[in-house]
Amino acid sequence: KQVASGRFGVTSHYLANSDQIQIKMAQGAKPGEGGELPGFKVSKYIAKNRHTTEGVGLISPPPHHDIYSIEDLAQLIHDLKNAQPNGEVSTKLVSEVGVGVIAAGVAKALSDHITISGHDGGTGAAAWTGVKGAGLPWELGLAETQQTLVLNNLRDRVRLQTDGQIKTGRDVAIACLLGAEEYGFATAPLIAMGCIMMRKCHLNTCPVGIATQDEELRKKFSGQPEHVMNYFFLMAEEVREIMAKLGYRTIDEMVGQTQHLEANTRGMHYKSRGLDLTPILTPASELNPSAGIIKLNDQYHGLDVAMDNRLLSKAKEALDNQTPVLIEDEITNLDRTCGTMLSYEVSKRYGEEGLPDDTISIKLKGHGGQSFAFTLAKGITMTIEGDANDYAGKGLSGGKIAVYPSAEVVDDNFIAEDNVVVGNVVLYGATSGKAFFRGKAGERFCVRNSGALAVVEGIGDHGAEYMTGGKLVCLGETGRNFAAGMSGGVAYLYDPESKFPARCNMGLVGLEDIETEEEKEEVYNYIKEHVETTGSTLGQDMLENWDSRVKNFVKVMPHDYKRVLMERAANEEKAA
Numbered sequence: 001k002q003v004a005s006g007r008f009g010v011t012s013h014y015l016a017n018s019d020q021i022q023i024k025m026a027q028g029a030k031p032g033e034g035g036e037l038p039g040f041k042v043s044k045y046i047a048k049n050r051h052t053t054e055g056v057g058l059i060s061p062p063p064h065h066d067i068y069s070i071e072d073l074a075q076l077i078h079d080l081k082n083a084q085p086n087g088e089v090s091t092k093l094v095s096e097v098g099v100g101v102i103a104a105g106v107a108k109a110l111s112d113h114i115t116i117s118g119h120d121g122g123t124g125a126a127a128w129t130g131v132k133g134a135g136l137p138w139e140l141g142l143a144e145t146q147q148t149l150v151l152n153n154l155r156d157r158v159r160l161q162t163d164g165q166i167k168t169g170r171d172v173a174i175a176c177l178l179g180a181e182e183y184g185f186a187t188a189p190l191i192a193m194g195c196i197m198m199r200k201c202h203l204n205t206c207p208v209g210i211a212t213q214d215e216e217l218r219k220k221f222s223g224q225p226e227h228v229m230n231y232f233f234l235m236a237e238e239v240r241e242i243m244a245k246l247g248y249r250t251i252d253e254m255v256g257q258t259q260h261l262e263a264n265t266r267g268m269h270y271k272s273r274g275l276d277l278t279p280i281l282t283p284a285s286e287l288n289p290s291a292g293i294i295k296l297n298d299q300y301h302g303l304d305v306a307m308d309n310r311l312l313s314k315a316k317e318a319l320d321n322q323t324p325v326l327i328e329d330e331i332t333n334l335d336r337t338c339g340t341m342l343s344y345e346v347s348k349r350y351g352e353e354g355l356p357d358d359t360i361s362i363k364l365k366g367h368g369g370q371s372f373a374f375t376l377a378k379g380i381t382m383t384i385e386g387d388a389n390d391y392a393g394k395g396l397s398g399g400k401i402a403v404y405p406s407a408e409v410v411d412d413n414f415i416a417e418d419n420v421v422v423g424n425v426v427l428y429g430a431t432s433g434k435a436f437f438r439g440k441a442g443e444r445f446c447v448r449n450s451g452a453l454a455v456v457e458g459i460g461d462h463g464a465e466y467m468t469g470g471k472l473v474c475l476g477e478t479g480r481n482f483a484a485g486m487s488g489g490v491a492y493l494y495d496p497e498s499k500f501p502a503r504c505n506m507g508l509v510g511l512e513d514i515e516t517e518e519e520k521e522e523v524y525n526y527i528k529e530h531v532e533t534t535g536s537t538l539g540q541d542m543l544e545n546w547d548s549r550v551k552n553f554v555k556v557m558p559h560d561y562k563r564v565l566m567e568r569a570a571n572e573e574k575a576a
Contacts, residue, residue, distance in 0.1 A: 002092075003080065006061045006429035006448035006466070009050035011397040012340075012375035015083040016347040020113065022090040023076060025063055036060065039487075039560060041204060043213045051431040051450050052468045055564040056488045061466050065447055066391065066425050074109035075336070075391070079374045081110075081301045082308070082340035088112035094134070095119060095141025095164070100148025107154040110299045115184065116141040118164020138164040139178060143280040146179025146256055146293070150284035155179075156292030157299055169238025173246075179256045179284065181294060192231040193223030256293040258283040307331065308341035311362065318360045318379075319345055327362045333389055336369035343377035343397065354398050355379025365406070368392060370423075373401045376433065383533070390423035390442070396430035396452050404438035404534035417457040417476055417538045427454055430470065438534035443479065446472050449489060455530035457538055464491050464556070473526050475538055483509045483556050491556040492523050494542070500554050510562070512555045520550050 001018040003010050015021060037046075039057040047054040067073050073091070080089045090113035091106045093099055103114050119135025142162045149155035162175050163184025172183050191197070194208045201211040209221030248254040263277045285293050310329065317323040331338060339362070346354055359379040368388030376382060378398025385406045393401050403421050405414055421439030428444070430452035443460035446452075450469040458476030465481075468488035475494050483491065484505040492514065493500055501511060514520050524546060531539040542549045 004060060004063070006065065008052055008058055008060070008429075008448075008450060008468070009431065010375075010395055010429060011051070011347075011352065011431050012083060012343040012377045012395075013347040013352040013397065015080065015375060016344050018084055018087050020088050020090050021080045021084055022092055022113075022115065023073070023080070023111075024092050025067065025073070026092070026094045026117075039564075041213065046213070053488050053561065053564055055567070056468060056558075056560050058468060059466050059485050059487060061448055061485075065444055065465075066394070066428055070105040070109055073106065075370050077109055077111050078301065079337050079340065079371045079391075079394070081303065082306070082337045083344055083375050085303050085341060085344060090115060090161075092117055093141075093145075095136045095138050097136070097140075098144075099141045100144040103145040104148050104152050104154055107149060107158045110301055111158060112299050113159045113161065113182075114145070115161040115163060116145055116180075117184075118162070120165045138162045138166075139174070140280065142175065142178045142180055143258075147282065147284045147287060150256075150291045150293055151287050153288065153291045155284070156294070156296040159295045169235050169242060172235065172239050173242040173254075174261065176251055176254050177257055177261050178280075179258075179293070181251070181255055188235075189228045189231060192227045194221065194227075252294055256284055303341070306341065307335040307338050311339070311342050312345060315342060315360050318355065319349060322355060322359060324359050325361070327360070329362070329364055331364040331366040331368055331384060331386075333367045333369045337371040337374050338364075338369065339373045339376050339380060339382050339399070340371070342380060343375055343399065346377040346379060347397075350379075353378065357381075357400070368403065373399060376401060378433070387421045387439075388423065391425050391428060392422045393427045393430060393433075393435045393452075394425065396427055396433040396435065398432045400434045400533075402436040402438075402533045404436075404536070407535075410535075416536065424460070427452055430454075432470075434529070436530045436533045438530075438536045438538075440476065446470075451489075453526060455526055455539075457536065464489070467491070471526065473523060473530070475527070475530075475536075475542065478503055481505050483558075486556070487558050488561040489558070490561075492526075493554045493556065494549070494552055495554045496552040504556065508560065509556050509558045512557055514550060514553050514555050519555075523550070523553065 002022045002024050004024040037058040039055050042054055042058060044054050052058060077089045089111055091111040092115040093102055095116050095118050106114055116138055118138030159182060160180050161182035161184060162180040165187055166183050166185055167188040175183050195210055196208055198207055200206055204212050204214060206212040206217060209218045246260055258281050261281050265273055311327060314327045315325055318325045354377045356379055358381050362382045365385045367386050368384045370389045371391040371394055372388045373382050373393050375395040375397045376399025381400040383402040388403045405416050416439040419439050420442060422437050422441045424442035425444045426441050427435055427446045427449055429448045432451040435454045437456045440458035441456050443462055445459040445463045446454055446467055447465045449467045452470045455473045459474055459478050461479030461481055463478050463482045464472055464486050466485040470489045472491040478493060480503045482504045486509055514523060527539045527542055530536055
C-alpha cells in the first residue's frame with residue numbers, strides 16, 4: 001500500500017492490511033508536487049474508497065506539511081511501523097544529484113526498504129515542466145545510493161529497489177549489478193494487459209478500458225492475468241541467461257558487482273564520448289571492503305518497549321469479547337504514536353467497522369508524545385489530562401480523542417483558551433472520528449481532514465488547508481491563510497470582532513452566516529459535547545448565552561461542496 005503525505009482514505013484498516021507500506025516522499029515525474037483529481041472524475045466508488053464526497057475535487061498536499069525534516073520522516077516511518085508491526089516500511093525517493101545522502105538519512109530514520117525512482121516513469125499526471133525537467137535516470141541515482149550507503153555502513157540494513165521504464169531482462173541485470181535487489185515494473189505489464197499508449201489517462205477516455213471510470217469503455221478491457229505472468233516468465237528467462245553468462249546462480253550473489261559493467265563508447269554520441277563513467281561503475285565494496293552490500297540485518301524499531309504493549313494487555317477483554325474496559329495510565333512525551341498498535345489489533349480483528357463507541361476508554365495524564373492516537377480505530381476513546389505534541393490524531397480513523405489541562409492547573413488560574421495544548425499538524429488526513437481540545441492548537445490544523453469532527457479554542461496559520469469533508473468548530477481566533485485549497489467539509493468560526501475574513505483564503509470558499517435552526521442546533525450540540533468531554537468554560541459560556549453568541553459565528557463553505565450538496569438535495573426531491 002502506498003501512502004503519500006495525507007493521501008485520501010488512509011485509515012487504520014487500510015494500513016493494517018498490507019505487507020509493505022510505502023511513503024511516497026516524491027516521485028520521478030513530479031518531485032515535491034501534490035497530485036490532483038478533478039471533481040468530475042470522483043465517482044461514487046472512488047469517493048467511498050477514499051472517504052470523500054462524490055463530485056468534489058481532491059487536491060493532495062505536497063509532502064512538506066508533515067515531512068519538514070528527516071526527523072519528521074523518521075516519525076512517519078515509526079507511525080506506519082506501529083500501524084502494521086508485521087510489515088515493512090518503504091520510502092520512495094527520486095533519482096537526483098545527492099540522493100545518496102538522503103537515502104543514508106532515510107536508512108538512519110529506520111526505513112526497511114528504499115526505492116529510487118527514475119525520471120521517465122510516472123503516469124504523466126504531472127505538469128509539463130515536471131515531466132520534461134525533473135529527475136534523472138535511475139542508473140545515476142541507484143549507483144550513488146548504493147555507494148553512499150555502503151560507505152556509511154548502512155547498506156546491510158535496507159533493501160534497495162529501483163524503477164522507471166524497466167522493461168527487459170538486460171535492464172534488470174544492469175539494475176542488479178548497480179546495487180538493486182528489487183525492480184519495479186509498470187509500463188511493460190500495462191502493455192501486456194492491453195494498453196496501447198494513447199496517453200489519454202487523464203481524460204477518462206482510455207479506448208482499451210484501463211484508465212477510465214466510464215462503464216462502456218471498461219467493457220473494452222481484454223487483459224488477462226496470464227498475459228502479465230507470461231511477460232514476467234519470459235523476462236526472468238532472459239535474466240537467467242545473462243546470469244549464466246556472468247556465472248551467478250542467484251540474484252543475491254550478483255547485487256552490486258559493478259565490475260561486470262562497462263560503457264559502450266561506440267554507441268555514444270560524439271559529444272558524450274568524453275564522459276568518464278568510472279564513478280558510477282566503481283564497485284561499492286572497493287570503497288568500504290568490510291561493509292555489507294546487500295540487506296543482511298533488520299532495522300530495530302523499538303516496538304517491544306512501546307507503551308501500547310501495556311495498553312494491549314489491559315484491553316485484552318475488550319479485544320477478545322468486546323467487553324468495555326477503562327484504562328488509566330500516565331504518559332510522557334517519550335511515548336510516541338500511542339494507541340496505534342492497539343488500533344492495529346482492532347482493525348485486524350473487527351475490520352473497518354471497529355468496535356462499538358467507547359468500548360476501550362483510555363484516560364491518560366501527562367504529556368502525549370508525537371503522533372498521539374495516530375489512525376485511532378473506532379471504539380477507542382483516548383483522553384489526556386495535560387497536553388500533546390505534533391501530529392495528534394493524525395489519520396484519525398473513527399476513534400475519539402480529547403486533550404485538556406488538569407483541574408489543578410485550571411484552579412491555579414491557567415486560562416486554557418489562551419494557551420496551546422496540542423502541537424502542529426493535528427488531525428492531518430483524518431477520515432472519521434471526533435477530537436476535542438480545550439485550548440489552542442498549532443499551525444496546519446485539520447489539513448486534509450475528510451470526515452472527522454474537531455472542536456478547538458483557537459488555531460495557528462494554514463488551518464483547514466485542503467480539507468475535503470468533516471466539521472471544524474473553532475471557538476477562538478485563527479491564523480492567516482485559513483481554508484487554502486479547501487474543497488469540502490464545513491468550518492464554523494467564532495468571530496465577534498470580524499477579524500476572520502481578512503485571514504481567510506477565499507480561493508475556493510465563501511463565508512456565510514448560520515441560518516437554519518437545524519444548523520444552529522447542530523453547532524450547539526458540537527460545543528455541548530466539547531464541554532462535556534473537556535469541561536471547557538469557554539464553551540459553557542457560549543452555551544449559556546447561545547442566542548447572542550450564535551450570531552457571531554462565521555460559516556466557511558466551499559463552493560464545490562455547496563454545489564454537490566444542492567445537487568444531491570434536488571435529486572432527492574425528484575426521487576421523492
